[in-house]
Amino acid sequence: MPEVIFRFGPEPVDAERLYALLRDTYWAGDRSLAQVQRALRTSFCISAWDDSQMVGFARLITDFATHAYLCDVVVDPACRQNGIGRGMVRRLTAHEAVATCHVHLHTRDAHGVYRALGFNERPGFGMWKSRRRAWPVAGAC
Helix, strand or coil, X not given: CCCEEEEECCCXXXXXXXXXXXXXXXXXXXCCHHHHHHHHHCXXXXXXXXXXXXXXEEEEEECCCCEEXXXXXXXXXXXXXXXXXXXXXXXXXXXXXXXXXXXXXXXXXXXXXXXXXXXXXXXXXXXXXXXXXXXXCCCCC
């Protein structure tokens, strides 16, 4: 693994770099830079750095009491298969700020990685309400 440093919080994150990383994903390719910036401000984040270059990112959407939703786990393609994603998820979900939370995850891939980190599949768990609209909406939170 490269010499990677993990940092918590949105402050060190380069939103434009994150936007570029997310643009090539199946789940966030249609997000705008403004949406990425807004998500950063309202999430519990971790980023991975190799020198001054951000090479990975993950975040939790949480109430810090009962539930946390793990999302946007992304690693620079040139740095994959080095344990960076695993390291971010392990550190983020083990953080004392979310120690009492059930962590939820919805993904089509990397099930083996997440199982090794303590996640279990729950068939039939959950429902989804999709909201596709122009962003931002006046008065929306």
